[in-house]
Amino acid sequence: MHEAKDTSDKPKFTRFISMAAFGNEEKAKALYAFSLPSIDTAVEIPPGTTPSPFASHDRSSKKRAHDGSYSRFQQDERDHRPRKHGRHRSPPPGPDKCFFCLSNPNLSAHMCCSIGDESYLATAKGPLPASDTFAKEGLNFPGHFIIIPLSHAPTVISMGDPTDAESTAVRTYKEMTRFRESLQAMLAKRSEYKLGAVTWEISRGRGIHAHWQLLAAPADIIRKGLVEAAFKVEAENLSYPEFQTTDLTLEKQVEFGDYFRVWVWADDGDSKIKGTSLVMPLDPDSRFDLQLGRRVMGKLLGLESRLVWQNCVQEEEEEKEDVEAFRLAFKEWDFTLT
């Protein structure tokens, strides 16, 4: 399906279907029946849409430059705010071009650590901490992960009915939570409770492929409330909506709409677990800094030189070594192995 060129503000779509010649010897499909969508539904960009093949070269080069910002394992989902002056936005990438979809042939498969039934776990490309940042806490890998649903959908809630325990949405949410809790437990145990974890997600209806980022962080700064404070201060500086301390269940998300969430977790080894969830409601049309989580945590951890993930990309060999080291550490907690 292609986005066709048009001069109005509203995107229009053309569906191209290749058919064989009528009466061909191979008996390939030569007839196709379809119903036309209504005007209203045509305004939403349908899934699987590709750019117009008739767009100018100038536009395609701009598109390539734009695509460069949407990279695997980082929250660089493209901003789909409607543009002014009648210019068209490109459609979001489909699964073949999505850097979180396992079906993408260009996927960095060597960064996948564990694949479950509904989601998978990967190490972050250009991780915020280096492989030795948490060496004295017992980590020989960066401790920055992405938990990714297998379904290509902008939010978990868009995957199905949150009240149906068998729906893809519920099953995906449960398994992503299981990955998060397994990672938290591994980090605490391995570091002798010196490390906790901070997980964040941007959930927006116009996103591309939902995912959570999980980062190891010193347990003492979590226990002292410094992580929550840092997120709140940054939100205030940027005049973002205020954070709410709430446990946003999947069912509640239906009414909540778009949001940015941070889970802060630390265990002191004495069964005193600190677990907080901060949620910032987001207006669907507002701008939001997709690197907020990384920036707040980078400043807090004194990793200012590593705020831009593109500057931290490792050689493939190093990425493989980190995955190997992590897999060994995670073996005991990896529920997909049993």
Ligand SMILES: [Zn+2]
């Ligand atoms: Zn995808």
